[in-house]
């Protein structure tokens with residue numbers, strides 16, 4: 001069960017709109033093919049009500065309503081009515097899984113709680129809902145009030161409940177404890193369907209989820225990019241990969257090939273950035289940096305493991321820097337279709353090592369520039385040159401540019417305005433390209449940063465991601481002036497397309 005839209009949205013600073021929730025729900029169920037999704041907590045807000053409504057309407061039309069779940073509360077039936085009005089059919093009722101929570105938060109006895117839970121379940125069933133029950137703080141309950149947990153499970157297992165959901169609410173468990181708690185419960189209650197809901201406070205979410213599966217749990221709660229309360233939940237991509245590789249007898253419906261694209265979409269909608277080293281979906285995780293690894297890739301795949309990028313619709317990359325060595329550079333040249341003599345390759349390698357020593361980040365797209373610079377006879381022609389420009393920026397007047405560039409030796413001059421100086425520059429460029437019957441690549445992302453180690457008057461680096469003929473192209477420019485660094489990045493792009 002994917003709970004990106006409920007627990008994932010509890011990531012601090014994240015809030016999805018109703019349309020974003022609908023798009024994510026559709027992708028999760030139809031492209032990624034998770035079995036179930038939890039999409040909201042009842043009664044949260046009017047916006048949440050509209051989101052649930054949109055999703056249930058779509059799910060109902062597509063025969064998927066049984067896969068859409070909403071978290072509800074023991075509140076005398078208010079959340080049951082909220083859910084019904086929103087068109088949902090499966091409720092995940094939040095109840096207390098530890099005596100501590102029950103005594104100090106609800107201030108109730110087990111008998112009072114059990115009777116209120118039973119009344120809510122019976123009400124929901126009478127209205128045609130399916131019921132799953134969460135035992136909040138279950139992990140603490142198993143540690144400190146096991147008699148309570150067992151008596152509660154004895155009680156629940158007699159009721160018309162589909163699944164019992166076991167959260168490690170505070171992310172306190174370690175794998176050996178997960179193993180012993182889960183195996184004890186699945187043995188004691190062979191007819192009950194148990195889900196395990198991990199939190200990642202000790203970075204053990206994936207390990208704990210795997211251990212729960214190894215010990216017979218029937219379902220897992222996961223989130224895209226490991227989003228969720230505090231340190232998040234167990235990340236969907238990592239857990240799917242490890243189960244597929246290490247627990248092969250367990251059937252998993254999720255399409256590995258869609259994990260990356262769904263991750264990126266959720267990243268964009270949530271604004272919650274995926275760390276570059278996040279397994280399976282992080283930018284760097286299929287990049288070989290050390291030359292010895294790249295060398296091994298060419299020699300009988302010596303550094304192969306089962307986690308191959310192609311499984312996830314991704315590709316192997318070779319980083320360039322001071323540790324990259326000849327093999328990494330050769331692999332990148334191969335991808336760019338550039339051939340160099342041994343002597344030239346040595347010179348280029350040396351330059352990349354020097355740049356790496358100065359903490360410069362070198363990307364495969366920089367390679368043609370480094371080569372032309374190093375070899376002094378340009379392998380890459382500077383077909384497009386930015387010759388001159390005047391940029392204006394003044395109060396209450398639109399920024400403007402007068403730009404002169406040459407393309408294949410022919411000079412063009414154009415004037416344009418924009419929302420900022422760089423926007424004006426791009427607008428002028430666009431006019432020149434249009435007059436030549438060409439289209440500029442689309443600007444997808446624009447990031448500015450001070451290079452590592454810089455102080456207040458350091459250089460400024462602009463990294464621009466372009467989309468060109470279905471491919472992504474990243475170029476960067478370095479200058480003390482931010483607009484100039486963006487113009488340099490743009491000029492690089494113009495000579496690569």
Ligand SMILES: CC(C)C(=O)C(=O)O
Nearest residue numbers: 007134136137167169
């Ligand atoms: C709200 C509950 C179900 C939860 O997410 C947890 O206990 O971790």
